[in-house]
Amino acid sequence: MRWLAAALLVASAGALAADAPLRTKVEPVRVSARAYYVQGLPGMASAANEGFNSNAGFVVTDEGVVVVDALGTPPLGAALLAAIRKVTDKPVRRVIVTHYHADHFYGLQAFKDAGAEIWAHRGALEYLQSDEGPRRHAQRARDLFPWVDEKMPLVGADRWLEGDASFTLGGIRFDLVAMGPAHTPEDLVVSVPQEGLLFSGDILFTGRIPFVGEADSRKWLAAIERLATAKPKLMVPGHGVVSRDPAKDLGLTQGYLRHLRAVMGKAVEDFTPFEEAYAKADWSAYAKLPAFDAANRVNAYGQYLLLERELLKR
Numbered sequence: 111m112r113w114l115a116a117a118l119l120v121a122s123a124g125a126l127a128a129d130a131p132l133r134t135k136v137e138p139v140r141v142s143a144r145a146y147y148v149q150g151l152p153g154m155a156s157a158a159n160e161g162f163n164s165n166a167g168f169v170v171t172d173e174g175v176v177v178v179d180a181l182g183t184p185p186l187g188a189a190l191l192a193a194i195r196k197v198t199d200k201p202v203r204r205v206i207v208t209h210y211h212a213d214h215f216y217g218l219q220a221f222k223d224a225g226a227e228i229w230a231h232r233g234a235l236e237y238l239q240s241d242e243g244p245r246r247h248a249q250r251a252r253d254l255f256p257w258v259d260e261k262m263p264l265v266g267a268d269r270w271l272e273g274d275a276s277f278t279l280g281g282i283r284f285d286l287v288a289m290g291p292a293h294t295p296e297d298l299v300v301s302v303p304q305e306g307l308l309f310s311g312d313i314l315f316t317g318r319i320p321f322v323g324e325a326d327s328r329k330w331l332a333a334i335e336r337l338a339t340a341k342p343k344l345m346v347p348g349h350g351v352v353s354r355d356p357a358k359d360l361g362l363t364q365g366y367l368r369h370l371r372a373v374m375g376k377a378v379e380d381f382t383p384f385e386e387a388y389a390k391a392d393w394s395a396y397a398k399l400p401a402f403d404a405a406n407r408v409n410a411y412g413q414y415l416l417l418e419r420e421l422l423k424r
């Protein structure tokens with residue numbers, strides 16, 4: 111907490127990152143009567159895509175706007191707010207952060223400045239208070255400068271949720287469901303039943319290889335099954351195009367996670383070294399998908415380590 115307070119203090123001395131110009135267009139796409147999203151570019155966050163590699167969404171109610179996620183840099187957060195302003199001049203009342211990964215929350219400051227209340231699951235506090243938060247920040251300040259700099263505050267939530275929560279704004283109900291630990295300990299999905307819509311955060315990636323690392327893939331798979339049983343008509347993923355057939359699209363993330371677990375699980379059982387197992391594995395079903403080159407090896411290694419730990423606990 112002391113570290114967080116220090117970061118916030120430094121930020122108030124004047125962050126410049128929010129003013130860095132963007133070439134990238136952040137355009138709202140309507141998905142249902144009241145809901146919109148902006149779609150990030152494929153692949154991992156990079157200077158080429160200016161860190162715009164994730165999605166964010168928003169729902170316009172008669173009493174204000176609810177936003178889901180804030181994109182991956184301060185200028186992108188400001189651009190998201192500008193995209194919302196193209197659709198409505200109603201105030202942004204609340205931002206729900208699906209999880210505290212850099213690509214989903216580094217844009218929060220614009221919304222905080224606009225007076226929105228930020229909600230997230232308290233599982234994220236562990237990340238913010240660990241070395242991982244500053245380590246990722248330093249990497250982003252290196253790779254995404256000038257859009258992210260060292261002075262950028264890591265904005266926490268105004269309200270840390272213990273578990274599921276629901277609220278109604280302007281007659282529209284929002285159900286926040288705690289799915290973690292899955293992709294992260296703090297995963298939240300946001301269901302808007304009146305719109306037949308669910309914002310899945312990074313439980314679902316469409317059209318690309320998910321970033322898995324050492325995520326608990328067993329629980330992630332269970333979370334996918336929970337999402338599938340909710341049967342929403344529309345699902346806005348954390349990355350990739352909106353899904354109009356969630357059952358099918360959940361299948362890609364699900365199939366990939368199962369494949370990682372099967373291949374790396376067998377290697378761990380047989381005491382096959384990682385390098386050898388990775389080289390021997392058949393990745394052909396996934397090798398042509400975006401983010402494969404950047405993510406697959408790290409994912410496989412992360413799961414190898416996870417499955418070793420699972421084996422030792424048996």
Ligand SMILES: [Zn+2]
Pocket residue numbers: 164211213214312348349
């Ligand atoms: Zn993400």
